[in-house]
Structure formats: structure tokens, C-alpha cells
Amino acid sequence: xxxxxxxxxxxxxxxxxxxxxxxxxxxxxxxxxxxxxxxxxxxxxxxxxxxxxxxxxxxxxxxxxxxxxxxxxxxxxxxxxxxxxxxxxxxxxxxxxxxxxxxxxxxxxxxxxxxxxxxxxxxxxxxxxxxxxxxxxxxxxxxxxxxxxxxxxxxxxxxxxxxxxxxxxxxxxxxxxxxxxxxxxxxxxxxxxxxxxxxxxxxxxxxxxxxxxxxxxxxxxxxxxxxxxxxxxxxxxxxxxxxxxxxxxxxxxxxxxxxxxxxxxxxxxxxxxxxxxxxxxxxxxxxxxxxxxxxxxxxxxxxxxxxxxxxxxxxxxxxxxxxxxxxxxxxxxxxxxxxxxxxxxxxxxxxxxxxxxxxxxxxxxx
Amino acid sequence: xxxxxxxxxxxxxxxxxxxxxxxxxxxxxxxxxxxxxxxxxxxxxxxxxxxxxxxxxxxxxxxxxxxxxxxxxxxxxxxxxxxxxxxxxxxxxxxxxxxxxxxxxxxxxxxxxxxxxxxxxxxxxxxxxxxxxxxxxxxxxxxxxxxxxxxxxxxxxxxxxxxxxxxxxxxxxxxxxxxxxxxxxxxxxxxxxxxxxxxxxxxxxxxxxxxxxxxxxxxxxxxxxxxxxxxxxxxxxxxxxxxxxxxxxxxxxxxxxxxxxxxxxxxxxxxxxxxxxxxxxxxxxxxxxxxxxxxxxxxxxx
Numbered sequence: 001x002x003x004x005x006x007x008x009x010x011x012x013x014x015x016x017x018x019x020x021x022x023x024x025x026x027x028x029x030x031x032x033x034x035x036x037x038x039x040x041x042x043x044x045x046x047x048x049x050x051x052x053x054x055x056x057x058x059x060x061x062x063x064x065x066x067x068x069x070x071x072x073x074x075x076x077x078x079x080x081x082x083x084x085x086x087x088x089x090x091x092x093x094x095x096x097x098x099x100x101x102x103x104x105x106x107x108x109x110x111x112x113x114x115x116x117x118x119x120x121x122x123x124x125x126x127x128x129x130x131x132x133x134x135x136x137x138x139x140x141x142x143x144x145x146x147x148x149x150x151x152x153x154x155x156x157x158x159x160x161x162x163x164x165x166x167x168x169x170x171x172x173x174x175x176x177x178x179x180x181x182x183x184x185x186x187x188x189x190x191x192x193x194x195x196x197x198x199x200x201x202x203x204x205x206x207x208x209x210x211x212x213x214x215x216x217x218x219x220x221x222x223x224x225x226x227x228x229x230x231x232x233x234x235x236x237x238x239x240x241x242x243x244x245x246x247x248x249x250x251x252x253x254x255x256x257x258x259x260x261x262x263x264x265x266x267x268x269x270x271x272x273x274x275x276x277x278x279x280x281x282x283x284x285x286x287x288x289x290x291x292x293x294x295x296x297x298x299x300x301x302x303x304x305x306x307x308x309x310x311x312x313x314x315x316x317x318x319x320x321x322x323x324x325x326x327x328x329x330x331x332x333x334x335x336x337x338x339x340x341x342x343x344x345x346x347x348x349x350x351x352x353x354x355x356x357x358x359x360x361x362x363x364x365x366x
Numbered sequence: 367x368x369x370x371x372x373x374x375x376x377x378x379x380x381x382x383x384x385x386x387x388x389x390x391x392x393x394x395x396x397x398x399x400x401x402x403x404x405x406x407x408x409x410x411x412x413x414x415x416x417x418x419x420x421x422x423x424x425x426x427x428x429x430x431x432x433x434x435x436x437x438x439x440x441x442x443x444x445x446x447x448x449x450x451x452x453x454x455x456x457x458x459x460x461x462x463x464x465x466x467x468x469x470x471x472x473x474x475x476x477x478x479x480x481x482x483x484x485x486x487x488x489x490x491x492x493x494x495x496x497x498x499x500x501x502x503x504x505x506x507x508x509x510x511x512x513x514x515x516x517x518x519x520x521x522x523x524x525x526x527x528x529x530x531x532x533x534x535x536x537x538x539x540x541x542x543x544x545x546x547x548x549x550x551x552x553x554x555x556x557x558x559x560x561x562x563x564x565x566x567x568x569x570x571x572x573x574x575x576x577x578x579x580x581x582x583x584x585x586x587x588x589x590x591x592x593x594x595x596x597x598x599x600x601x602x603x604x605x606x607x608x609x610x611x612x613x614x615x616x617x618x619x620x621x622x623x624x625x626x627x628x629x630x631x632x633x634x635x636x637x638x639x640x641x642x643x644x645x646x647x648x649x650x651x652x653x654x655x656x657x658x659x660x661x662x663x664x665x666x667x668x
Contacts, residue, residue, distance in 0.1 A: 050562075050566060051566075052562050052565065052566075071565070072562075072565045072566045073565065073566065073567070073568035073569075077566060078566065079562075079563065079566050081559045081562070081563060082559075083557055083559045085557065085559035085560050085562065085563040087560060087563075087564070087577075087578055088560075088582065089578070089581035089582055090577075090581075098564070098567050098569070098577070099566075099567035099568055102567050102568035102569045102573065103568050146563075146567075
């Protein structure tokens with residue numbers, strides 16, 4: 001059963017359309033991530049689901065009921081805000097009971113619920129403190145606690161981790177994941193961080209300029225991005241895009257890099273479907289699909305000679321900032337295999353993992 | 367948040383040698399002390415005159431110390447209870463009561479309306495709310511004398527002429543411009559997310575106002591109360607124009623002192639009355655002054 005359905009949703013502020021034809025649906029218990037760069041409309045979409053902003057046209061359903069004109073309180077949702085939005089004059093306990101108080105939940109039940117959720121989140125000792133006496137991570141927990149006391153149909157998270165420092169962010173990320181596994185509620189999670197989206201979500205909705213670019217599982221989004229934007233947005237370092245041309249290569253087809261030395265990169269048959277010799281394409285390769293030739297990890301027949309301009313060791317991997325025929329190529333390799341700056345090296349490409357895009361439409365061909 | 371002070375914005379110890387420090391301290395204390403003296407001298411002189419018999423004031427002039435053997439507090443008592451103003455010998459006490467009856471309700475009402483207006487204008491935005499806010503705050507810049515005639519007309523129509531209730535009405539309405547301006551600008555700094563969170567929690571307009579906005583409001587309530595209380599208490603024009611005789615507030619009544627018939631000016635009694643009239647605003651300042659500047663300059667939520 002789908003617990004959230006968004007159909008042909010549009011939102012405009014005057015003449016400016018901020019959301020165009022959004023179609024989404026979430027199965028019960030699913031974890032959906034809305035991801036995109038700032039200004040892509042993801043937060044507006046979340047506000048619309050919450051009922052904090054109105055719908056221009058289209059439909060929002062929560063468990064089959066159209067909620068377009070329902071007030072936020074009647075939608076049976078709970079939301080965690082980026083700023084946490086804890087009521088500053090109330091204690092943690094009062095913050096958590098405020099919603100139940102508004103819904104006239106009897107006092108003993110309020111107390112019981114608060115204790116259960118405080119146990120779950122381990123915030124018991126904080127219950128009588130004010131938000132100003134809490135650390136960032138504690139506030140984050142309390143904000144989740146306030147959402148959890150509700151037992152709603154839908155959890156909404158608006159960039160909940162972006163105010164935390166890097167270490168705490170990773171900790172809280174796995175806690176959110178654990179929590180979701182325990183509670184099992186349908187969740188919509190807005191983030192600009194593609195790593196958060198990949199790690200948490202069962203399905204990711206990538207948005208750009210008010211348009212839903214792709215809505216799929218993390219694996220599909222990563223391996224089979226629908227267009228160049230999705231391919232470039234998901235993954236870090238970002239995917240390389242090289243202008244190339246399809247050429248005949250023996251029985252099959254191959255690629256030559258524009259302005260390169262004319263070396264042919266043979267295309268596997270499944271990638272060659274849909275292109276013909278002479279066609280211009282954008283050749284997309286993720287940095288981790290390059291390998292120094294002697295490492296024998298990629299297909300040794302597909303080799304690209306690059307000039308290494310800069311080397312960035314991160315410890316677990318080494319990033320090569322290099323170029324081929326004026327086009328930049330970023331590759332990540334094993335630190336032990338890394339060449340030195342200024343060296344010209346041959347990199348093997350794992351051709352099974354590449355993407356080809358149409359230069360005009362930027363859609364993925366194969 | 368409870369953070370230890372690990373740095374100082376301005377360190378006065380880092381401004382040069384000992385000699386320079388002593389000279390600059392001397393200049394600062396000297397100059398500011400002089401200004402304080404200039405401001406406080408009138409208060410001092412009036413205060414001393416309340417203790418001196420009339421013939422002493424007439425003989426030695428206004429600026430002199432009271433003599434130990436003639437010094438007395440009875441002029442205070444006279445000013446409060448027995449001095450004759452306009453043929454009635456009840457002192458300023460009944461006008462004092464008038465002023466309180468006018469100032470307290472007008473302050474409370476205008477503050478309440480200001481809080482409500484500010485809440486709506488900052489948190490429940492609507493089309494043209496900026497225009498309406500602009501129109502309300504225009505009242506801040508409106509010269510008082512310009513409103514005299516319209517108010518006289520309105521009070522006449524409402525049957526509130528020459529009454530304390532009429533003055534409460536006028537001061538409440540006039541005060542709303544100020545209180546709305548203060549409260550709206552203060553509430554703008556309360557994050558909208560709090561309101562959104564409360565709406566999702568199921569709270570409505572009034573519950574959000576009562577449980578979230580009002581608990582954050584003490585600093586701005588103190589500001590508007592001080593502002594309104596002192597402004598309305600010290601106000602003179604409306605009191606003089608719209609009331610007369612027994613219904614006047616104290617500011618207008620004190621003026622009636624000078625024309626109170628006997629021909630002789632009772633400087634000592636007048637001085638005592640003036641100081642009495644100045645006491646309530648002074649108390650309000652002393653109690654709330656600490657919060658006044660803070661409320662004006664600080665946002666609601668850090």
C-alpha cells in the first residue's frame with residue numbers, strides 16, 4: 001500500500017514556477033530521500049507535503065486520502081526541522097508533550113509516551129533541561145523525540161543533520177537509519193548531501209530546477225542515471241564527462257576522445273546499443289572506474305593516456321587531477337598505485353560501468 | 367549556551383602605557399561626571415526646595431541649601447492632601463489617582479494590542495501586510511496637535527468628553543502605533559520554524575500566541591510598558607485639552623497650581639508636587655531599565 005502519493009504537482013509563486021509536474025509515491029515503511037542542489041525545490045516539496053505551503057495544482061495523498069486542503073495538524077505527520085525548532089521557553093519534556101497537549105491526549109498517556117521515546121533516544125536525563133542547555137547533537141535527538149511521540153503516518157525530515165559537525169553527522173546518520181528500521185514508518189528526508197541520500201534511502205528522488213529528474217533506488221541512480229545532471233550530482237568526486245565520438249572498432253563499436261591521440265576505447269555490446277558510428281556523445285566515467293594499467297582491475301584493452309596535473313591523497317584513496325586533450329579527468333586510485341604529479345600515465349577504464357549521454361538532450365543513451 | 371568567555375571584544379588593558387591609561391581614565395570620568403552633574407542639578411535644586419519654608423526661598427533665592435532649624439517635610443503633606451487648587455483643597459492626591467486610572471489601563475491595553483498586532487504582522491503574513499504595517503506606524507510620526515480636533519469630535523460623539531475613560535481610549539489608540547512597531551520588529555526575529563513546528567503539533571493561532579510567542583516576549587513587554595507608561599503619564603496636551611476640573615491628570619493639574627488664585631506662589635509645595643508627579647515613571651525605569659536597552663537591541667531567540 002502506498003502511504004504517500006504525489007500526482008502532477010505544481011507550485012508557483014506568481015509567475016515563477018518552482019515545482020513542475022512532480023509525480024512520486026512511497027510505499028508504506030519506505031525511506032525516501034529528496035536530494036538536489038539548493039534552490040531545486042526539495043524543501044518546498046516537503047513543506048507542501050507537510051501542509052505548510054499550498055498546492056497550485058495537482059494532488060497530495062497520504063494513505064489514499066487527498067490532503068491538499070487539510071491543515072498540517074490534520075495530516076497526521078511529524079516533522080524534524082533543520083533548525084530543530086525546539087520551543088526555547090519550554091523544557092525538553094514540555095517540547096515533547098506540546099503536540100499531545102494540543103491533541104488533548106490524557107496526562108498519564110503523555111507521560112508514558114515521553115518516557116518510552118526518551119528511552120528509545122536515550123534522552124531521559126535531559127527531560128528537564130531547556131533547549132539552550134543542550135549540545136547540537138542533543139537538540140537533534142530531542143527534535144526527533146518530539147516527532148516520535150506522535151506515532152504519525154509520515155515522518156518528514158528537513159536537512160536535519162546539516163547543522164552538525166562532520167563526525168556527529170555520520171553518527172546521527174546511522175542512528176536515523178537504525179531508528180527507521182525500528183520504527184518502520186514512511187519517511188521523507190530532504191538533503192543536499194548525496195551521501196546521506198545514498199546511505200539512508202530506499203529510494204532517492206533527485207530534483208533540479210523544480211523538476212524531478214529521477215526517482216529510483218540508490219543503486220539504479222548511481223549506476224544508471226537518467227541524465228547528465230543526475231550522473232554528475234550523485235557521487236563524489238563527481239563523474240567525468242568527456243566529449244567523444246563513436247567509431248567502428250572491428251566487429252563492434254568504440255569511442256575516441258575529441259582532440260585526443262585517436263586511440264579507440266572498445267564499447268561492450270550492451271553499451272554499444274543505441275549508438276552508431278560517427279555519432280557525438282558525452283562519455284561519462286566515474287573516478288573509481290579508472291585504474292593504473294598495471295593494476296589489472298579494469299578491462300586492459302580500454303586505455304586512456306592522461307597527464308597528471310595534481311595528486312590529492314585522502315588516505316584511503318588518492319585523487320588524480322589529470323587531463324586528456326584539454327579535457328579534465330578526475331580519477332581515484334589506490335594510494336600505492338598513484339603516479340606522481342606531472343607524469344603521463346595510462347589508465348585502464350572499466351568499460352562495463354561507463355555511461356553515454358546525448359550531447360543535445362543530456363539524457364543517458366546507454 | 368553556557369560557554370566560558372575565551373575572548374574579549376575590547377581589552378582596555380591593551381591600549382598603551384600606565385600614564386596614558388590614567389590620563390584617559392581621568393578625561394572619561396571628568397567629562398561624564400560633568401554631564402551627569404548638569405542633568406541632575408535641577409532635580410537636586412527642586413528636591414532641596416521641597417524642604418524649605420516659603421519665606422526662606424523668597425529671601426535667599428531658589429538655589430540654596432535648606433536651613434537645619436526651618437527644614438520640614440510638611441510641604442509634601444500639603445502638596446499631597448490639603449493644598450487648594452481651583453477652589454478645592456485636596457492637594458494633588460485626586461489628580462494622582464486620575465493619572466493612575468488613565469495610565470495603567472491605557473498601558474496595558476495598548477501593549478496587549480501591540481503584541482497581537484506584532485504577532486499577526488510578523489507571523490501570519492497576508493497580502494499587503496507591509497502596507498498595513500506602514501500605515502499603522504505612520505501614527506508614530508503624526509504630530510499630536512494634529513489629532514486634537516478629530517479626537518475631540520470622536521470623544522464628543524462617544525460621550526467620553528471630559529472623562530478619564532476618554533483619555534484611556536485616546537492613549538490606547540495613539541499608543542498602538544508604537545507598540546505594534548516594537549513588537550512586530552521583535553517578533554520578526556523569532557524563527558518561523560517554531561510556528562511551523564507548532565502548527566504541525568496541532569496548535570492554532572491563540573495557542574501559539576499564548577504558549578510560544580508570549581513566553582518569549584518579556585523583554586519587549588518591558589520596553590513597551592516603560593515607553594507607554596512614561597509617555598502617557600507625562601503626557602500633557604490631551605489631558606489639558608480633553609479634561610478639566612476634577613478629571614484632569616496630574617500633569618495638567620500641576621499647571622493649574624500657578625493660577626490657583628491666592629496670588630502668592632508656593633514654590634516649596636509646587637516643588638513637592640512636581641517630584642511626586644515624577645515618581646511613578648522613575649520607579650518604572652528603575653525596575654525595568656536594565657531590560658529596556660536589552661529589549662530594544664536584542665533579538666528574541668539567539
